[in-house]
Amino acid sequence: MMDDEIAILKTKLLEKEGELADLKRKLDQMEKGNSRLTVLHESVTDLPPLKSHTTLSNEDIMRYSRQLLLPELGVQGQVSLSNKSVLVVGCGGLGCPLAQYLAAAGIGRLGLLDYDVVELSNLHRQVLHTELTLGQPKALSAAGAISRLNSAIHCVPYHLQLSRENAIQLIQQYDIVADCSDNVPTRYLVNDACVLTGKPLVSASALRMEGQLTVYNYRGGPCYRCLYPSPPPADTVTNCSDGGVLGVVPGIMGCLQALEVLKIASGQGSSFEKQLLMFDGQEGRFRSIRLRAKQAGCAVCGETPTVTKLQDYERFCGSAATDKCRRLNLLTKEQRVSVQEYKEILDSSTPHLLLDVRPKVEVDICCLKTSITFHLLVWRRRNLNRSRC
Amino acid sequence: MNTEVSILYFAKSAELTGLKSEIITVSSNVTSEQLWQHLEEKHPRLTVIRDQVVLAVRQEYVPLSGQPLTLREGDEVAVIPPLSGG
Ligand SMILES: [Zn+2]
16 A cells, blocks of 8 residues: 555656656746847847837737726837837846836837946846856846846847947937936936937936936936036046945836836826936935926037037046946055055064054955054044034 | 025035035025035035036025025925936
């Protein structure tokens, strides 16, 4: 009796193992198929026009049924989404959630642009990338995740740096542009290219615990230059790699960006073409600032524009189009002490005083036992207050 | 006539002043330029963001100009430099 049961269980187990192997093989094939379909673009080429739909398939109706029920969207809105293309500039903390929701909602074509590769320090906020895609181009990693989510989306990964040479050719192929970039020169470049090609620009940004969102160049609203005619001095810009950012904050902003893209793409219009939305994650508070209409005197979208073609934006902003290497103000070589030289000082027991002037968080990460911490920023601020009193 | 308004500092301006908000007393018909000048005098480090800052009074953008703001008691003035990270 017992032996019979064991035999039956063994047969069942074998069957299940066979099924499992079958499923694994199928999954493998599909993933391979996907990576063959999504070709990584390393330069800008002209894509064939997006296939135009007038109706929804049965599968579409099943997949999108919960949003189709909304009178604001409806069948017309869903068909409209499937006929629209969106370019996502930057597949980072903003671009990942944005692309994910656009793909889930059934956007026709998604251009995913990023010049960078996936690093471990990205994973806390760039939620389409995984440990398995470390080292891969972000555009490809994001495209893989997107096609697993919705294989009907035409995904175009671009592993390249957006530049004055390629931006117009690229942007004119898309209906809506989402600025998810991480640096100032790219923000001006994307803005000018959108104005010159007449595309709405859904723009968001995030740093630390704060976020901002505006739709530029849309229905008489301002462009980025209308609001910020001159770029900030490079050394006043804080980016995510030196200021830090809590991952969910760009996540929230990217989701809001997705909402505005979907509203524009489905024909509902946006709420932010003359509004600046600010999110303060610390206080859990949103604020909305009413903006002026586009400015007659704007250098690019005004009545007599001086910017009629793309410029050298790195020069214009005095900084590189990346959030990585900031221009550093180093002391001369003679004024600096290398780690090797400091080791010699220690080893020879030379009397000395080592002040660690970095911010507290950096000291908490690591510090030298022989140092005395002395927070320069705190001291500067205190000194400033004292001199005022 | 003088009036008390709250100044709200966002992004870089909060970092530069070390404050998220403060209450100041200014003339109710101060211009946006004079108000900004006043803030710069109080917090000299704000000078670096002068050309990029968005100033909003009662949740509405105001350009830096010689137009009087007609501030009322308790009005909120937001100092908003752009964020560029993502
Ligand atoms: Zn403009």
